[in-house]
Amino acid sequence: MINKRLIGTVSESKRYIAGNVILQWCSLAANIAMMFSITNLFAGLYYGNTASHTLWTTGAVVVLTLLIRFLCTTGASRMSYLSSKAVKKTLRERIYEKLLRLGVSYKEQVKTSEVVQVAVEGVDQLETYFGAYLPQFFYAMLAPLTLFVVLCFVNVPAAIVLLVCVPLIPIAIAAVQTWAKKLLSKYWGQYTALGETFLENLQGLTTLKIYQADEFKNKEMNVEAEKFRKITMKVLTMQLNSITIMDLIAYGGAALGVIMAVTQYAGNHVSLAGCLLIILLAADFFLPMRQLGSFFHIAMNGMAASDKIFRLLDLPEHKLEVSESFPLQHDIVCSNLRFSYEPDREILHGVDLQFPQGSFTALVGESGCGKSTVASILMGRNKGYEGLDTIGGIDLKEISEHSLLQNITYISHQSYLFKGTVRDNLRMGSPSASNEELWAVLDRVNLAAFLKSEQGLNTPLLEKASNLSGGQCQRLALARALLHDSPVYIFDEATSNIDVESENDIMAEIHKLAKRKTVILISHRLANVVQADNIYVLENGRVAESGSHDDLLKKHGLYERLWTAQQSLENYGKEGGGK
Template identity: 40%
Template sequence: MVDRALLGFIGNTRKYIYQAVGFKCLNLIANIVFSYNFASILIYFLKGIFIVKFEISIFMIVVSLAVRQYCIRKVSMKNSLVVYEVKQNLRQEVYEKVLSMGTLFQEEMTTQEIVHLGVEGVEQLENYYGSYLTQFYYSFASAIILVVVIYPLNMWVALALLGASPLIPGFLYVILVMVKNVQRKYWSKYADVGNLFLDSLQGLTTLKVFKADEDRGTELDEMSEGFRKQTMKLLSMQLNTIMIIDWFAYGGSVLAILVALIQFKVGNIYSYELVVILLLIAEFFVPMRTLTGMFHVAMTGVTAGEKMLDFLYSDELVKRGNEKYPINAKIELKNMDFSYPDGECALKGVNMEFAPGEMVAIIGESGSGKSTLASVIAGEYRQPSGSIFIDNKDILEIDAYELNKNIIRITHDGHVFQGSVRENLLIGNFKATDDELISILEKVRLWDLFEQMDGLDTKILSQGKNISGGQSQRLSLARALIYDAEVYIFDEATSNIDVESEQIITDIIKSISKKKTVIYISHSLKSVENIQKIYVLEKGLLIESGNHCELMELGGKYRFLYDKQDELERFRQSSKEGEKYEKK
């Protein structure tokens, strides 16, 4: 009923739980004081006998009520502190786990699942940490306190309550096994609906363009209906549980009351003791009934927590060392194989070299393995052992942070965040000064644009929607430049942009290659003509290598692709000239 693994995230907040339980116990003691003094007043009105002086009883009742209010406020405050800190701890753990895995986390979960887990999964645990744990410990503490208080009044009543008290937690423990499966299905359907909704929201424009939004809406409706049915099943089980627990609670209370009445009849207790006992019996099963009301909601949170724990405690996909990344180091691929998680072979027996101070091009048709190769080198995919070497050192010996810091892959769709130009650039280097940021923007020829606006404070929309595609890519490039990595992998970085931006980015890439290791991947063979080392991939195999002239003389795949692109370009040019002639 208490998950030990989840308790590990309590950390320093454990003291708040103990304090909350302490205040609840103090609240119970105030109720006991209230019961004794109220019983005294009641006996006075019934029999005219003072057990405790009337004034003292009134005073003690007022004090007990004040203490109760104080304790309720303190319990709420302590539970809030527990919830706040535990939420922070859990989300930090999820965030750090994702960072440690890099993009490899996608082999375990999708991005939507991670977001859902870090947001809704943590929220589902609020009741578990904020109410259930405190109530769980208090339920047992209150039973012990009340038995100890009632025992001097009458041993048999105390024993009757003590005998009935294990029935509720025992029953909850029994149904825990039964309810687990229902809760897992509930959380699974809940997560599925949330993931599909988030995915649909992100791709809403695409769904609209292809008129698939109605079909996706129908799919969401069907999944939501499945979730509704599972929710009703869980609620039905919860209500049935509460009903059975009420039978135990009322049955135990009736048993204790009958014992008390019998003891009163035989003269073992007097009227005052009977009233006190009856008031305390009413208090005895309240904590357990409250715990039952929290049980199913808390266990749903535990189910979400188990999913989170599976992710947090999963073995690292790749065991890495803690070596530093060597400066000005050569990268070598030696007979490298790579397969996707589903077993599909993407690269086979690849041998390549990338030296600092030179630019190396990788070309091939779509699906040849170019981007996969780039992702493997950058650590975005699982790196095979004994296949990639940096300065003759296996890449797996290098610390993950060092690898991410020194190898950066730049694509044509690098994400531009909503915020200022400064905020976007500081992601690359948070220590960079304004002068350094301006210098980088000048290099990518964007400063003239932003200077006319609000300079570094110019606001940029998410994905750079208020600037052109070429300008957005140049801003991403500026962020990569200020990052100052050792290895730059440009994966189709000049695709889908205007001619001006393409030329600017190409010039910058050539400039970088004089000092850094640059791997240049492109479909356009015209852009690699002057590169001295070109690798040609086909279906995951390295089939040719050399410079432009050598590969053209070879008359193989490179020559075929080059001639094909050249023919298409001539056809495009002739079509343009024909259109101009027709307009005249």
């Protein structure tokens, strides 16, 4: 069970594995020397011809060999630690680098929950494989051969019998390997499914409580947990049964070695010291292989995890021979743009859009019409589109992701704020920004006064800034975006689900920004897009109409119907209240 690709991936661990094996072999050699000394002493005592200096010599040998074994055991443990450290560091770096190469579109190919489980639990499973299983594998091959050579000088028949019994353990391991591999593959699949369900329920716990749907989700998770329990019990049963078989072979082989030693002594084919030596070393023939068997099931689990790791590392990347930088002239043009999340369900149907440099363009329409999908394509998150999408005449696919994200800032209604301080979050937009610049941008979004009443730039933020209101979170997200100071800004429902005052402040800043930057505004509230230079109205993945606010109202089409409906709702009761 040697995975050449896995070992090649973590080539640094090879020297630690070799060092581990050498130290274990030195410990074995010291043990053999100690057994030689002790058995000769016992034989001398039995025959009554032991000199006093022999006792001192044997005692010194025992002390010295015990010291050597202690140092070798300590050194082998150190080698195991270094090997485990190397594999964790290397594989997690490879996973991280792979995610960076996949870019923001990685979610199209792999779930975040699976990435987390593979990078954490999956890599941890390989700690035993590199730190214990591989060194033990090579030592288990070397130890019986060493003992065989030594005992051949004592009694050849006994040495042969012991050596012949040793391969029965790996034969037993091989017998369960195919079954174990399938079982552990199912185990990891179910483990991932359970983790995904748990993460989703944890993230949506508040929503479940609000709609009193927690009982239903609890039952759903119990079903997944029961499936995981059953597959876990099957794995444990397989491990217990195979360990029992290996124990029978190991101890049975050692017992057979003892019997051979006694019969050979009875037949005067071996001396008393030789007989005792065979008895004392018989177990050492099987213990390394038995220990290998105990690591086998954990190693198999690690191998199943490595399959998932390499599946992640082997995901196709969108590589281009030429990687262009974001052009200075950055008119954005989408021609016959098509996109599908699923093969048989197209979301965008040949959309044509233009976002001239320095323009203020809005995308509106009912939910599910494809507005946010367009934004995701422009940000490089959705790559599997058809048609042509160019920036300054350069195909979007040819622009490096780093350059794209450096020049296009995306602000959604769920912009992520990290646990830390206000300063930490703001400086993500501009790491070199001074405190004066930070306060200036906070003042622009009307958040400075509130923060001065708290702890200023050192005001702590909890995870997702849960200690701030929704409006304050969006203001802070906008302040960070303003610090990024990119040529293009995309606001995707950035004023959804916040208070009116925050919405007005944010929209006022967006309108100021639109005078000097290219701004694309996606909004469900049409009152926010009235000042846009051009408005695209999307319906079922197609552009139904486009133009300025006044032009669209004159067309008496979809935009006018949406506008009239929203105005009626927003003004409902106002006239009655006036009367």
